[in-house]
Amino acid sequence: MSFVRIWVHAVFSTKNHYPYFDSAIRKKLFAHIMGNCEKKGIRLDSIGGWSEHLHLLIALGRDQDIARVMMLIKGESSHWLNGQGFFRGKFYWQDDYFAVSVSESKVDDVRRYIEKQEEHHQAVPFDRELQSLERVMRGDFSG
Numbered sequence: 001m002s003f004v005r006i007w008v009h010a011v012f013s014t015k016n017h018y019p020y021f022d023s024a025i026r027k028k029l030f031a032h033i034m035g036n037c038e039k040k041g042i043r044l045d046s047i048g049g050w051s052e053h054l055h056l057l058i059a060l061g062r063d064q065d066i067a068r069v070m071m072l073i074k075g076e077s078s079h080w081l082n083g084q085g086f087f088r089g090k091f092y093w094q095d096d097y098f099a100v101s102v103s104e105s106k107v108d109d110v111r112r113y114i115e116k117q118e119e120h121h122q123a124v125p126f127d128r129e130l131q132s133l134e135r136v137m138r139g140d141f142s143g
Contacts, residue, residue, distance in 0.1 A: 004062035007045075009110050011055050012074060012097035019051035023118070025086055029054075029077065036076050042069055046110075048117035055114045057102070066099050 014020050021029065030047045033054075037044035042064070046057040058069060074093045081091045102110050 002062050004060070005043075005104075006060040007102035007104065007107055007110075008058045008060060008066055008099050009055065009102050009114075010058060010066070010070060010097055010099040011053060012070070013053040013094045015092035015094050017052045017094070020081075020087060020091065021049070021051050026050075028084075029081065032080055033073060033077050036080075037073065040072055042072065044073075045107075046114040048114040050117055055117060057107070057110055057114055070097050070099070 026049060030049075033047060033056075034044055041061070043059040043061065044056060045059055046055075048055050056073070058066075060066065060069065074097070078091055078093055081087070
């Protein structure tokens, strides 16, 4: 029997980084995404975020790829958000996302980082965090 577990830290934002999510909406959205992932067989370990973005820690299984998993999560959650009447007009996620593999030895660190997003973003604005993610994507780990 095959065993595959590939850890991925994924981050995605609302269209134009618009701050749609207050704490009450975030809480409902997190619960909804967790339930949806469970139904679809997506192992979502952790979820966190702030007013305009989400962080997910996902363990991909042997027949899953990040593109399909992200499409399922983002597509279904935007459909759900639009059906809730939380916002004027139509809700959209940004098309792109950030996804990076996580070593098994770093899973607990990433999990803690994701769980502390509200605290983290009281000190670090999302645009600064985006700059850090962009540096990582370019291979610059200097900070």
